[in-house]
Amino acid sequence: MISEILKANTKILHDRVEAHFNSQRIFDGRFSVVDYRNLIRYNYLFLLQFEDAVFSAVTPKNAQQLDLEKRRKLASIKKDMDVLNIEESATLTPVEIKNEAEAFGILYVMEGSTLGGNVIAKQLSKHPDFQDLSFSYFRCYGENTGSYWKNFKQVLDQEITVERHQDCISGAEKAYQFLLSLSV
Numbered sequence: 001m002i003s004e005i006l007k008a009n010t011k012i013l014h015d016r017v018e019a020h021f022n023s024q025r026i027f028d029g030r031f032s033v034v035d036y037r038n039l040i041r042y043n044y045l046f047l048l049q050f051e052d053a054v055f056s057a058v059t060p061k062n063a064q065q066l067d068l069e070k071r072r073k074l075a076s077i078k079k080d081m082d083v084l085n086i087e088e089s090a091t092l093t094p095v096e097i098k099n100e101a102e103a104f105g106i107l108y109v110m111e112g113s114t115l116g117g118n119v120i121a122k123q124l125s126k127h128p129d130f131q132d133l134s135f136s137y138f139r140c141y142g143e144n145t146g147s148y149w150k151n152f153k154q155v156l157d158q159e160i161t162v163e164r165h166q167d168c169i170s171g172a173e174k175a176y177q178f179l180l181s182l183s184v
Helices: 002-009 011-020 024-028 033-057 060-066 074-083 100-124 142-159 162-181
Strands: none
Touching (some): 002 011, 002 100, 002 142, 002 162
8 A cells, every 4th residue: 555655665755844843842842933934934835835736637537536626734833923923925936746646745744734733732732931822734624634634644545555555755855855944
């Protein structure tokens, strides 16, 4: 199954991204509001770079299976940015998505970050500095987070055939490399 192959093949990149964004601080109580602002900004840049291009590369059939329009996150993250007074401007080089398999690889990183976002919101909301925040982005799916992830993996495993595995892996790698390119 491609979902398991993606997990195994991108583990090192995933771990590097977590280290790059000081994720361990979330769990040991040292994550500051400045760290959070940066994390929101970087996720905004990630979504700005990829969301529209990825969604455009997914076939109508798969978009329907995924209920893709409900997975848009830019509006949610902009709510957090407004609360945190983070400017929305950015200049990014347009991204090319080779095909739907590559789009699914990028979407794997997007959806995985949403799954992890619930954990982040839960941890940070315990800290007094974060109690007044709504975590709109990290809680964007609410109680549906688990079922959305399960649905995504099911469609991914069903639609990405062996011949398309490498393009899918390349998409996930492209997403992680973009995140690693952001200055901390």
